[in-house]
Amino acid sequence: MTMSGIGTCLWFDGQAEEAANFYVSLFPNSRILEVSPMTVSFELDGRSFRGLNGGPAFTFNEAISFELFFESQDELDSKWAELTADGGQESQCGWLKDKYGLSWQLIPTMLPSVLGGTDPAGAQRAMTAMLGMSKLDIAALQAAYDG
Structure with a gap:
């Protein structure tokens, strides 16, 4: 996988791969690219994302x-x-x-x-x-x- 440009990293409390699989199942032209214990790289409708198993320190809110x-x-x-x-x-x-x-x-x-x-x-x-x-x-x- 080539890394360049701007990407989006989503912080999860240990469910990054599970979440990526869920999102990939919802959108056409989507796929898992790479999985490691700490991260998962995936595409949703051709857009790149990375899920990070960062732990419970941060959670999502409506600001994004x-x-x-x-x-x-x-x-x-x-x-x-x-x-x-x-x-x-x-x-x-x-x-x-x-x-x-x-x-x-x-x-x-x-x-x-x-x-x-x-x-x-x-x-x-x-x-x-x-x-x-x-x-x-x-x-x-x-x-x-x-x-």
Whole structure:
């Protein structure tokens, strides 16, 4: 494996390989590259990551999150279910934590068009609707914008 450019290292409390295998199972064009007792290198949809078995000193928080974008509600619902399975936690406004505590934002691609649309009242209604949601509902967001 060639090391250059910018990468992402994720600190785990001993579950780096388990987490990498979980993430690789969720995304196409993903694979484990290299495993050692301390680290695991992997790709998610062609992007490089390293998992570090760093111990309990640090944990994930919402200051860092991964964004996933979806055209359809079915795709969003499916990925939401996979990421919240086995101990993941729903949050609000499309955010969740997976079973390893990593934060994800599942975002419909249409969201900017309703939150920043040309109708200020519609944008406010869509924002109010979003603030009341855990998993984002594309049809409900559009309906709120449309009034």
